[in-house]
Amino acid sequence: MEPQITDSDLSEQIKAATKDSHVRAENTELMLSYQRGRVTLQQYKLLLCSLYKIYEALEEVLDCNASHDAVAPIYFPQELSRLPALRSDLQHFYGRGWREQMQVPDAALAYVQRLQQVGREHPEYLVAHAYTRYLGDLSGGQVLGRITQRSLGLQDGEGLSFFSFPNISSPKLFKQLYRSRMNSITLTEEQRRAVLEEANTAFQLNIQVFDELQECVSCVSETEPAVRQRHTPQTQSTAADVGVCEPLQGSLSLMPRLLRTLLGVCVLLAVGMVYAF
């Protein structure tokens, strides 16, 4: 009698369906450099900014949908939530004004939009996003934490809270529990297919963030000499760098809103004046 080891379990299906995406994500330029210990402070900070936006959106939609049948079984805010840790890490690197100084790549914003859309329209797909991020954080993510600490010479876990899960005593056992919870979600065949597709979308969104971070960093090194001519040498002004490789709306996040409004008013007045004249 042939043994029946077919896997209709969501946890196994999702793993199989995203295998290729997973390989692609690991083999992005950024991740390859990272694994070799070649991560710069600049990259890490940009990564943290992106992660902040992503988890802000993810955890908000999870909270909103906490009692939804397809979310309740995998809802573990105490064990998993990353937002407080990210806040603390961002504050460590940017200081008190971290909210204003954050630089967020477009790809992260696209990711945020998708999360918000799924939260509104298809909360049953949220498991795909939660799986992709959280289970990743508990697996390879742990190794990335160690690499980051070594490469950047960070002491005492400062700026590395993102990688630490103080309320999970065993990542391995927690992942097993999480999978059993995933498998208790009831889905129609169509919903199941959509969830698997959404998981690949989640991977793709992550890959796009990595690629954009990679681009930003290489354009820093290219434009640095030009930047140095425009500004005083001591500040490697990343504001200018980011402004160079991002469309206008990105660089606007640098300035506080008030200043932006004043400048706008100023321009309007100037235009009005010219018109009047």
Next chain:
Amino acid sequence: MADTQPTEMMEEDEPFFSNLDLFLFSLIAGLLIYWLIFRKKAEPIPEFKKLETAAPTTRDTSFIDKMKKTGKNIVVFYGSQTGTAEEFSNRLAKDAHRYGMKGMAADPEEYDLSELSRMGEIDNSLAIFCLATYGEGDPTDNAQDFYDWLQEADADFSGLKYTVFALGNKTYEHYNAMGKYVDKRLEELGAQRIFDLGMGDDDGNLEEDFVSWREQFWPAVCEHFGVEATGEESSIRQYELKVHTDLNMNKVYTGELGRLKSFENQKPPFDSKNPFLAPVTVNRKLNKGGERHLMHLELDITGSKIRYESGDHVAVYPINDTAMVNKIGELLAVDLDTVISLNNLDEESNKKHPFPCPTTYRTALTHYLDITNSPRTNVLYELAQYASDPKDQENMRKMASSSAEGKAQYQSWVLDSCRNIVAILEDLPSLRPPIDHLCELLPRLQARYYSISSSSKVHPNSIHICAVVVEYQTKTGRVNKGVATNWLKNKMPTDNGHKATVPMYIRKSQFRLPFKSTNPIIMIGPGTGIAPFIGFIQERGWLKEQGKEVGETVLYFGCRHKNEDFLYQEELAQFEKTGVLTTLNVAFSRDQAEKVYVQHHLKNNKEAVWKLVHTDNAHIYICGDARNMARDVQTAFYEIAEELGGMSRPQAVDYIKKLMTKGRYSQDVWS
């Protein structure tokens, strides 16, 4: 309109315009200047020295010259990708100082490793290699050149003394391939291995593997080079004693783990550094007969804001037996109530003291230090110097050495005879170490964990514990007692204002009931392994009362004798009666000639078990003894899968492994 407007405006504009002009000009100018300044201020990147020196100039690729210049005799090369091997190397290099030698850690990528053949030029030289294996048995990037070179090399390493510690992960096929290769290859090239290859497994506990290896390694090195580890020039004390003569007792620790007075002024949140002192409300004996003492305790957590779930663990901080502590004071002729601090000699270290200081020796030995476990070899080694009888000193050093005879002696005299520090001090009367050095060497007293045997749905303010008191006779005729279980046994609830309390906190586990109450469960928990299942069954009962549909709830329990240690017999009978517990299966191991255990009962019911597991999506839970029971039960499941699932043994193993991955086969086991 067009005519009048400009005219109007021109009439008004003359003075208005110039004001506006000035105003706008200064506003724009001001804003522009501000903006420029603001942009300049953004992102001053702090200089990270580490990044600057990331690519060192290879002015000096001779490590031999460097070692000669800086007076080092030990070089520790690291093959590191994530920094772990590098960290280990740094620690080993530092260690060398403690043994009267000088070490330096080195990146193999920066030096010419062919110079290993020149190691003989340095006296008492030694090359240590900490090598991680990457991916499919590959060297790390920084060791790639070394690896390639070794394969082609035709060098003579006869002057080279070496040892290798390998870092890897057992789940990979080529476990520790790099470390193993280098260990073998160096020998082939004529080098002399002075200590066995160390194997670190990141899937298990890499740090522990390293520390254990290192503990044996250094004594072997000392023996090999004829170097005395003890001596004025190589003081191996990590801490310095300070005796306090005139200190306000409010500043002295009396057993707290974190904040001073945290036992007197209790403030949530409660955790390992700030435990909650829970009053004991119930403490009763569970067994009706037999020599052992099994107990059920209830801890009151009202007002603590502590939450838990069935399956979680409760951690308790026990204290040592007063008589034992007093004995140490007697043997070492010390006033245990002296107020002291032990301060770290390494001022850069984060660990200022080995335990909360200032405190008294009595408090340290009672609350903070482990005095009941057999001391490790490094403790024996460091204490040996205080044995005035040369024969005692020799024996202690021998037991700490890596020689086969020494290892055997340690095994038999310390481990098999279950000698703890008190026994050793008694049996070696010439051994009288200073008490502060002893306090530095003894490990910290650890919290003990128990599976909670209540459900928070039924008992939100009470945590139940089910435990067996540990007590046994040793080969030396002494009676060893378990620290926590004996301490718990004596915690009687009293009602005269002095409630017995237990410092505790919750450690969340991943041992959980299925999300859906309809999901069947098979619980296997002989002896005190039944603890979490009482909680599970209580919770299923509660769900039933709430009107939820509850799936099959099956328990396999085992004990020695039906009329002696059938734990929770009445409670379980009640649960059966109300239909909460759908199947209760008990194995009484010693009630008949042949031993009957839970796994036998499992096999007897294989059809029912298989149907639940394979068809009904049942979750399996195992709790109790790790060494034998858990393994035997797992084998029983393999056999059932083979017989009823038509699988081969490898297929059955794979099947159960899959269940584990998917969280349907959970274990809460201890050894």
